[in-house]
Amino acid sequence: MNKAVTNLPLSDIHTEIKxxxxxxxxxxxxxxxxxxxRLDQDAHEIERFTSVLNQKIVNNQWIQTNENKYSNGTIENLNFFGKIVSNSTVLFESPDPPYCNFLMLVEEIGENLIIINVSDKITNITLAIETINLITNNQRIRTLQKFHAQDGKLSGFITVVEHKID
Known part of the structure; x- marks a missing residue:
C-alpha cells in the first residue's frame, strides 16, 4: 500500500471499494x-408476520427499508443504511429504535451467504446472529439466533422465507 493511502482516515480508504x-x-x-x-428459546412459536424489504445501493451505500405487518394490524417501518468497512464487510446503522443502539456488521461468506453479527453499541454483548442464504436469485432463507441483552443467553429464534417480488 502506498504511503499516501495509509495516512487516509478509514472512511477514505474504503471509498475505493465499490x-x-x-x-x-x-x-x-x-x-x-x-x-x-418468531420462536422462543425452546423453539415454540410466538408470532408470525410478513415483511416487505426494499434494498438498493445508492452512492456506494446500502439503503434498506422494511415494512413489517403484524396480524393485529400494526405496521412497523424500519430504515437501515450501510457503509463499507472492508472488502467483504458492511456496517449497518439505523435511526430507528431499538436498532439505533445496535452495531450490525454484515459479512459476506462465499458466493451466496451473509452473516450479520448484531451487538449492543455500549456493552458489546451479542444480541443476534443472522444468516441470509441466497438459494436462487429470487429466493433466500434467513435464520436468526437472538440473545438477551442483560446476560447474552439464548432468547429465541426467527426463521424467514423470502421471495424477490421486484
Whole structure:
C-alpha cells in the first residue's frame, strides 16, 4: 500500500471499494417479501408476520427499508443504511429504535451467504446472529439466533422465507 493511502482516515480508504462489486449484497438489491416466524428459546412459536424489504445501493451505500405487518394490524417501518468497512464487510446503522443502539456488521461468506453479527453499541454483548442464504436469485432463507441483552443467553429464534417480488 502506498504511503499516501495509509495516512487516509478509514472512511477514505474504503471509498475505493465499490459495494456493487461485492459478491452477495448486490444480488439482494430489489424488493423482497418474507414470512417471518418468531420462536422462543425452546423453539415454540410466538408470532408470525410478513415483511416487505426494499434494498438498493445508492452512492456506494446500502439503503434498506422494511415494512413489517403484524396480524393485529400494526405496521412497523424500519430504515437501515450501510457503509463499507472492508472488502467483504458492511456496517449497518439505523435511526430507528431499538436498532439505533445496535452495531450490525454484515459479512459476506462465499458466493451466496451473509452473516450479520448484531451487538449492543455500549456493552458489546451479542444480541443476534443472522444468516441470509441466497438459494436462487429470487429466493433466500434467513435464520436468526437472538440473545438477551442483560446476560447474552439464548432468547429465541426467527426463521424467514423470502421471495424477490421486484
Amino acid at each position: 459495494l456493487e462489486n461485492f459478491k452477495v449484497l448486490p444480488r439482494f438489491v430489489g424488493t423482497w417479501k418474507g414470512h417471518w416466524t
